[in-house]
Amino acid sequence: MAGELVYQLRKQLEHRSERCFVYPELDWIVSENRVVRPDIMVVCKEVEEYLRETPELVVEVVSPGTAQKDERLKFELYEREGVKTYVLVYSELRKVGAFKLVRSRYRKFFDSDSGELELRIKGCVIRVNTEKLW
Numbered sequence: 001m002a003g004e005l006v007y008q009l010r011k012q013l014e015h016r017s018e019r020c021f022v023y024p025e026l027d028w029i030v031s032e033n034r035v036v037r038p039d040i041m042v043v044c045k046e047v048e049e050y051l052r053e054t055p056e057l058v059v060e061v062v063s064p065g066t067a068q069k070d071e072r073l074k075f076e077l078y079e080r081e082g083v084k085t086y087v088l089v090y091s092e093l094r095k096v097g098a099f100k101l102v103r104s105r106y107r108k109f110f111d112s113d114s115g116e117l118e119l120r121i122k123g124c125v126i127r128v129n130t131e132k133l134w
Contacts, residue, residue: 018122020044056121059087079106094134
């Protein structure tokens with residue numbers, strides 16, 4: 001499932017003038033005391049070892065064991081750090097929820113088990129076919 005999402009994102013970002021890259025399982029050093037490793041990030045620069053800047057997009061694949069962490073702790077952290085788009089993928093429910101940062105607060109703009117998720121990354125429109133994720 002995460003592999004399909006990485007594929008769709010990479011395919012649509014590869015020929016854009018704004019060089020953005022998809023990184024699965026990359027450490028993001030938020031602060032001296034906090035490091036997170038989102039399931040997927042989109043960053044508009046090449047990263048070799050770890051990330052120190054805020055990514056454009058973060059995706060977390062939610063399971064029953066990670067739901068509280070992904071929906072509360074990471075939600076609040078990513079919102080506070082200015083991640084423009086946060087996507088939660090519920091693989092067991094076959095559902096996707098997406099949030100856009102508006103005036104320093106996340107607003108839900110997608111919540112469905114089917115359809116096309118439209119993401120905007122640095123002026124690029126990326127369309128994710130959610131039905132292909134499962």
